[in-house]
Amino acid sequence: MPLLIYGTLLLKRPLPTDKQQQLFPGIVYQRDARKSPRTLMVHIVTIDLTAPGIKLLVTPGNTINKNEFAARTTSEFVREFNLQLAINGSFFYPFREYPPDSYPKPGDPVRVEGQVISDGKSYAPPKSKNYSVLCISKLLQAQIYQNRCPLGTSEGIAGREILLKEGKPAVLGDNTDEKLLYPRTAVAIDKSGKTLWLIIVDGRQRFYSEGVTLAELTTIIQELGADSALNLDGGGSTTLVVANNNKLRVLNSPIQTRMPTRQRAIANHLGIYAFPVDK
Helix, strand or coil: CHHHHHHHHHHCCCCCCCEEEEEECCEEEEEEEECCCCCEEEEEEEEECCCCCCEEEECCCCCCCCCEEECECHHHHHHHCCCCEEEECCCEECCECCCCCCECCCCCEEEECCCEEECCEEEECCCCCCCEEEEEECCCCEEEEECCCCCCEEEEEECCCEEEECCEECCCCCCHHHHCCECEEEEEECCCCCEEEEEEECCCECCCECCECHHHHHHHHHCCCCCEEEECCCHHHCCEEEEECCEEEECCCCEECCEECCCCCECCEEEEECCCCCC
């Protein structure tokens, strides 16, 4: 029975083929099945922030304890706020992966690492300079800053490493995690701050997608022509969800507790509102 369940989950994964599709006006999705440097499934969403109907939303925190968030899966976040698209967001704690003691489950309290701003309200004041932030202004211009967003920021979501700066790879530290093959999530912007890329690479799934190092992730982002990029939480958190005509689809293959297509409850997310595609 366990093998049957596992096999069923494998069949739910997106096909390992290339695909490009306009999801919404101003939003294009690309799936890239690669064989080098190893078997990889790369998912890229290109967002024109000047397109009509585009609006961003970062998961709001607890209004009483602003450092606290209620854990949700990415699909739950999309449903709750009636979004069209979302990815997982910031690094968070506490976290334990292996059942029966895994944590968090949906609704459990968690805290994020780095600054979070949702609808102009700051929910997690930065306590460390080790976490940089994607900041979206009220005029929908995106910038990546170290530590904190400027005043007047509408949405802000923290990651850890800046991967690209002025189009060139940033100098990464000697953290062991940077050299391991992980599922990865990142955001990138062009020089004008008007194009936003969401980059997802699946991992921990042999013969399907084995994951990338941070240096390899940076190379993938450079191929897009991005000016700057930020690494968000990866591993079992890596998830990309789209909702169209009230139907949810997971566009990548998350892996939680070693189970493919299973989503992890996480602290926060980056969501997109968009107009439907004209038929």
